Amino acid sequence: MxxxxxxxxxxxxxxxxxxxxxxxxxxxxxxxxxxxxxxxxxxxxxxxxxxxxxxRSEAAKDFALLQKTPFANKVLINLKGSAGTSKKELTETADRMSLAMTLPYFTRAVSGPSLPSPEGFQGWFMNVLPQTFTNDDRMKLQKALTAEEVRPRLQSVYTQLTGPEGWFMKPLLQSDPLDLKSTVLAKLSHMNVIPGMALYNNHFISPDGKNTLIIAETPLKMTDSKGSNELAGELKALIKKVVPKGIEASVISSHAYTxxxxxxxxxxxxxxxxxxxxxxxxxxxxxxxxxxxxxxxxxxxxxxxxxxxxxxxxxxxxxxxxxxxxxxxxxxxxxxxxxxxxxxxxxxxxxxxxxxxxxxxxxxxxxxxxxxxxxxxxxxxxxxxxxxxxxxxxxxxxxxxxxxxxxxxxxxxxxxxxxxxSRSPRTLILPRRGVLVCWLIIMALCLWQAGRLNFNGDMQSINFVPEELKKAEQHLSKTWGDFRGSAVL
The missing domain is CATH 1.20.1640.10 (Multidrug efflux transporter AcrB transmembrane domain)
Structure with a gap:
């Protein structure tokens, strides 16, 4: 009712x-x-x-951390010169491009490593010493602090101070008389942030001298599709305005994939x-x-x-x-x-x-x-x-x-x-029992196959990479090495 x-x-x-x-x-x-x-x-x-x-699951935390990785907000621009392009022309173009990349889309753009001035190296080495100091370094230092090791070292310092270069070496020797900075230098000598990178006038340059690299930072999140689209448009406009003919520019960033x-x-x-x-x-x-x-x-x-x-x-x-x-x-x-x-x-x-x-x-x-x-x-x-x-x-x-x-x-x-x-005389009426049996058989087959079903949790499987980005990534990896995979940027 x-x-x-x-x-x-x-x-x-x-x-x-x-x-x-x-x-x-x-x-x-x-x-x-x-x-x-x-x-x-x-x-x-x-x-x-x-x-x-x-x-607050682990997956949510992992993705939040992924967005904070150094590479997430980086934009890489590779400038490739033609056969007649000189290193000077490449690096000058990179400088102009870096200066043009400003807010609101870019917070920083560099075409070479940010190194301290020569007079600031000593202080920089001493500042990073505690961060690079290991247990092996401690054991070596204990041996270096014995009377047998300290006396020859101080004698060498005295000789340098009384020599012609003493007036220049005095501040350095006063801050580090035992030459502790050598432990930092030994470690840095084996480090190359970008495997295929060389330096030319403090610019990133490929070993063949035909490519230079610009590394920029953007405040836009890699999940911001609208901002990423605007960023792509800004880069196209800058490349058209700044990069001359004969130099090819390719862009790689998480925003490009977005x-x-x-x-x-x-x-x-x-x-x-x-x-x-x-x-x-x-x-x-x-x-x-x-x-x-x-x-x-x-x-x-x-x-x-x-x-x-x-x-x-x-x-x-x-x-x-x-x-x-x-x-x-x-x-x-x-x-x-x-x-x-x-x-x-x-x-x-x-x-x-x-x-x-x-x-x-x-x-x-x-x-x-x-x-x-x-x-x-x-x-x-x-x-x-x-x-x-x-x-x-x-x-x-x-x-x-x-x-x-x-x-x-x-x-x-x-x-x-x-x-x-009314029902047409030609209408085919199936027997109820036959329909029920067929339905049960089909359901049994579906249940059997359902137990063998595997879910693909790899987000890469739903990621679309256009041919242009594939070529740019292959060229970047071939020229500079797989530095993106090591997440050092």
Whole structure:
């Protein structure tokens, strides 16, 4: 009785709007118009952050640390000269480029190592000595502090002070009479930050003299797709303005990968949503064989618009993963208007009674779907939670449009009502037991294969690398070595 009373609400709503159709159509138009205004300022998030947990799990901590690694905010620009390009021309171009890279996109840009002045070397060596001092150094120092070792060392200091160079060496010898800086020098002599790097006038230069390197820092996060796109545009403009003909510039940074993936996602979204919409529209027209199928298609197309707008009222931006699921939502939300369409094809019965009856399967299917998506709200992935909100709003809108708006459109507009009242003699009826056995066999096969299912947790598998970036990375690795892999920058 309670359920009958609940579903009778839909027949009452149908009766009410039968007398106030202008109100129904006006309200529907206003809702869609408001959704369109919200979508006017839509911001789509194409980065990978929504696919990562936002709780206190180890994965979340690891990704937070990854964004703080030295290479995360670096931009590498390789300048490759042609056969007639000199080292001087290369380094001068690198200097001009470094000076042009300023805020708000760059905080610092260097074309060579930042070394202290010659007079500042002594102080620098003594400052880094405690940081490089090891237990082996302590044992060596104990031997060096014996009388047998100290006396010859002091004699050497005295000889230097009384010699012609004494006036220059005095400050150095006073600060380090035992020559402790030699322990630092011995360690630095084996260190080369960039394996394939040489120095020319304090500039990074490749051994063949045909490449120079600029290392810049940016305040933009590597997950900021909008900022990364602006950064890429700024670099293209600077390269066009500063780098002369005969010198080829290639850029490598985490932001370049972010931009490439964002552009690929936008392109894929356009193809997916357009293709899904066209296919669903053609299928509806083919199987319904009536121009009123257009009215049925208006429900899922409106659902996509309203679900996106509703999500934007809760979130600042919509994830590209959520938008990609829009194609699936189109397929889910067209089921309910199709059920209503076929139910209302009958000429013999009162539409009000039909709406009440068809509300049973439509509401049951819709509410179970909403409940299924609601479970995703418990996920630690923000992208999955947003996807749940998006889908729940979409299914709810489809239910409202199918049971309240669509019946009046189908009954009001002219057109032949199609009704198949009896079964065709050619209809193939499968035996129930046979269908049940086949279904059980298929389910058993699926369960067997489900146990062998492996999930790929490698984020690299969803990373898109365009050919231009591949070539730039290969050239960088060949010229300078794999310094990116060692994360020293």
């Amino acid at each position: 309670i359920m009958d009373a609940f579903f009778s609400i839909f027949s009452s709503i149908y009766s009410f709007f039968s007398r106030h159709k202008v109100l129904l159509y006006s309200a529907t138009f206003v809702v869609i118009l408001l959704a369109a205004l919200v979508l006017k300022n839509i911001t789509m998030n194409e980065d990978i952050a929504p696919l990562l947990p936002d709780d 931009t490439a993936n964002a552009e690929a996602i936008k392109k894929d979204l356009y193809i997916i949503l357009s293709s899904a919409g066209v296919v669903i529209f053609l299928l509806i027209l083919f199987f319904l064989r009536s121009w009123k199928g257009i009215l049925v298609f208006l429900v899922p197309s409106s659902v996509l618009c309203l679900a996106t707008a509703g999500t934007l009222l809760i979130y600042d931006s919509v994830s590209a993963v959520t938008m990609a699921f829009g194609a699936v939502l189109l397929g889910i939300s067209d089921d309910y208007p199709i059920l209503v369409y076929f139910a209302l094809c009958s000429k013999e019965r009162d539409p009000k009674a039909i709406v009440r009856e068809v509300a049973h399967p439509v509401m049951f299917g819709g509410l179970t779907t909403i409940a299924t998506f609601a479970v995703m709200l418990l996920s630690t992935l923000p992208g999955q939670r947003q996807l749940a909100i998006f889908s729940m709003i979409g299914v709810a809108v489809s239910l409202v449009f199918s049971l309240i708006v669509l019946p009046h459109l189908l009954q009001t507009l002219p057109g032949e009502k199609r009704y198949i009242g």
